[in-house]
Amino acid sequence: KQEVTQIPAALSVPEGENLVLNCSFTDSAIYNLQWFRQDPGKGLTSLLLIQSSQREQTSGRLNASLDKSSGRSTLYIAASQPGDSATYLCAVKRPPPGKLIFGQGTTLQVKP
Amino acid sequence: NAGVTQTPKFQVLKTGQSMTLQCAQDMNHEYMSWYRQDPGMGLRLIHYSVGAGITDQGEVPNGYNVSRSTTEDFPLRLLSAAPSQTSVYFCASQRNSGANVLTFGAGSRLTVL
Numbered sequence: 001k002q003e004v005t006q007i008p009a010a011l012s013v014p015e016g017e018n019l020v021l022n023c024s025f026t027d028s029a030i031y032n033l034q035w036f037r038q039d040p041g042k043g044l045t046s047l048l049l050i051q052s053s054q055r056e057q058t059s060g061r062l063n064a065s066l067d068k069s070s071g072r073s074t075l076y077i078a079a080s081q082p083g084d085s086a087t088y089l090c091a092v093k094r095p096p097p098g099k100l101i102f103g104q105g106t107t108l109q110v111k112p
Numbered sequence: 113n114a115g116v117t118q119t120p121k122f123q124v125l126k127t128g129q130s131m132t133l134q135c136a137q138d139m140n141h142e143y144m145s146w147y148r149q150d151p152g153m154g155l156r157l158i159h160y161s162v163g164a165g166i167t168d169q170g171e172v173p174n175g176y177n178v179s180r181s182t183t184e185d186f187p188l189r190l191l192s193a194a195p196s197q198t199s200v201y202f203c204a205s206q207r208n209s210g211a212n213v214l215t216f217g218a219g220s221r222l223t224v225l
Contacts, residue, residue, distance in 0.1 A: 006154075009152070032212060034212070041219070042218055043116075043204075043216030043218045043219055044155075044214075045216075046213060046214065049212050089154060089155070096209055096210040099160070100155075100157070100214070102147075102155040104153060
């Protein structure tokens with residue numbers, strides 16, 4: 001059974017700091033891995049998607065990496081800003097017609 | 113350009129009451145799903161549908177029913193609410209089961225007393 005774990009559950013950093021969020025999964029047979037952002041009281045917004053054959057994806061200040069062999073993904077946020085404060089969730093997808101399995105999320109607070 | 117619309121946003125029920133959470137999408141997506149989000153547990157899949165007339169169970173289906181009579185709508189029914197069903201519920205849609213991009217609704221917060 002696929003399990004997805006995100007550590008830490010919460011993180012507080014000063015503005016401008018570079019930071020890394022971690023996601024680990026137990027079964028390396030994944031189709032893809034996605035990172036989502038969730039703002040309080042809102043739904044989820046997809047940030048980055050990494051296919052199983054890829055090692056990383058970048059979007060602006062965000063960079064996500066994938067190491068299937070070790071069952072790990074990281075989301076790197078450069079030069080963090082208060083507007084980055086949100087909950088970040090990772091989710092792995094099994095091969096089609098696979099379902100998404102979500103981690104518990106990391107709640108990030110960036111202090112001005 | 114509404115995307116995925118969920119109603120109601122908030123609901124309080126008493127144990128044993130029934131209700132339906134509504135979900136509608138206007139993107140002609142085949143695949144729709146319902147998740148619940150509980151503190152410290154991430155999102156868990158309740159039920160999903162790969163197209164009109166077809167539904168299937170996810171990880172935590174007990175206590176919930178769904179139907180998919182049209183492509184646009186995917187309501188989630190609680191027949192006899194229990195306090196354990198207090199949660200935030202999210203509906204999501206995607207073009208098909210192989211698609212990567214999910215569109216989520218804003219969520220429905222349900223409290224069962």
